[in-house]
Amino acid sequence: MSQFPVLLRSTDRQPVRYLIVDDSVFARKNLAKMIESFGGKVAGEAGDGCTAITEYDRVQPDIVLMDITMPQMEGIEAAERIIRQHPQARIIMVSSVGYQENIVASLQKGARHFIQKPVKAEHLYDILKYVLGEDAVTAAAPPA
Amino acid sequence: MRMELIQPFINAADAVLCESLQSPTKIADVTMDDEAYRRKGVAAMIHIVGDIEGRVIFDLDTATAVKIAGFFSGGPVEATDDLVKDTVCELANQVIGNAITTLNDQGMHFRVSPPVLHTAETGGKSSEDTEALVMCFDTPNGRVYMNISVRYHRRRRTEKVVTA
Numbered sequence: 153m154s155q156f157p158v159l160l161r162s163t164d165r166q167p168v169r170y171l172i173v174d175d176s177v178f179a180r181k182n183l184a185k186m187i188e189s190f191g192g193k194v195a196g197e198a199g200d201g202c203t204a205i206t207e208y209d210r211v212q213p214d215i216v217l218m219d220i221t222m223p224q225m226e227g228i229e230a231a232e233r234i235i236r237q238h239p240q241a242r243i244i245m246v247s248s249v250g251y252q253e254n255i256v257a258s259l260q261k262g263a264r265h266f267i268q269k270p271v272k273a274e275h276l277y278d279i280l281k282y283v284l285g286e287d288a289v290t291a292a293a294p295p296a
Numbered sequence: 297m298r299m300e301l302i303q304p305f306i307n308a309a310d311a312v313l314c315e316s317l318q319s320p321t322k323i324a325d326v327t328m329d330d331e332a333y334r335r336k337g338v339a340a341m342i343h344i345v346g347d348i349e350g351r352v353i354f355d356l357d358t359a360t361a362v363k364i365a366g367f368f369s370g371g372p373v374e375a376t377d378d379l380v381k382d383t384v385c386e387l388a389n390q391v392i393g394n395a396i397t398t399l400n401d402q403g404m405h406f407r408v409s410p411p412v413l414h415t416a417e418t419g420g421k422s423s424e425d426t427e428a429l430v431m432c433f434d435t436p437n438g439r440v441y442m443n444i445s446v447r448y449h450r451r452r453r454t455e456k457v458v459t460a
Contacts, residue, residue, distance in 0.1 A: 176382055176385065176386040176389070177378075177379055177382045178365070178368055178379065178382045178383040178385075178386040178387075179386050181368055181369060182316075182368055185368075185370075221389075221410060223410075247393065248389050248390040248391075248392070248393025248394060248397075249393040249396060249397055250393070250394075250397045251396075251397045251400040251401060252400075252401075268393075268394070268397070269312075269389075269390045269393065269394075270311075270312050270315040270316050270390050272315060
């Protein structure tokens with residue numbers, strides 16, 4: 153995987169902290185690899201919407217990457233509940249189904265962005281920079 | 297079988313495999329199959345219900361599934377590891393998700409079930425109405441098979457005849 157300039161929190165220059173929510177271990181590992189290549193830290197993982205809500209409260213991440221189709225509680229409902237409790241939450245929906253209804257429903261519930269699987273690292277990086285805005289700064293990647 | 301229904305699945309499989317495995321893939325073989333489906337290795341099945349109905353089976357021989365799961369986990373994986381099954385299910389999910397996004401953009405509406413492992417050695421026999429298209433993709437990690445059996449829902453087919 154190519155090296156990206158490291159994304160750090162602008163307030164304390166610490167790695168951006170992520171919560172990854174997906175019922176597929178494969179998908180979570182794949183996203184975690186990308187996040188680590190951006191200099192980020194996986195603060196928590198969840199395999200369904202209910203666990204995502206409790207994990208959000210526990211780890212208070214800077215970014216949530218949220219799948220849509222999951223058992224028990226789907227991602228759009230989980231995003232809505234998290235945002236109701238934490239209006240500042242930055243949630244990016246990640247789904248293999250990218251049709252208009254899903255995107256509109258996600259944004260209406262307060263998600264900040266939508267990315268379709270399979271996720272391209274450079275696309276995810278650009279979206280993270282956009283969603284974090286002035287709350288993130290970039291630094292040179294450490295030598296491999 | 298209608299090619300306009302099949303093409304989105306071919307394009308999606310090609311795109312997902314290329315992107316996920318970070319290497320080119322090519323279609324090695326395409327055949328029509330009216331015999332009972334015979335599983336190759338680790339297989340995931342997704343049912344489609346709506347304007348289009350049918351099922352898609354995404355099937356990797358076991359050695360290929362193990363290699364691909366190992367590629368993503370960054371280390372050796374055993375054939376019995378749940379990660380192997382999860383990898384096949386997620387790849388199937390991505391392929392079908394991308395294909396139905398394209399079909400939905402063309403005005404077709406339907407629901408898909410989450411992928412389930414297809415554990416039987418053989419599946420139901422196809423009929424003239426539900427013959428399956430079997431595609432084989434060559435990837436650097438081995439062969440990936442996709443067996444598609446879809447058709448327009450009866451109501452939609454009637455509408456198409458009436459409006460033709």
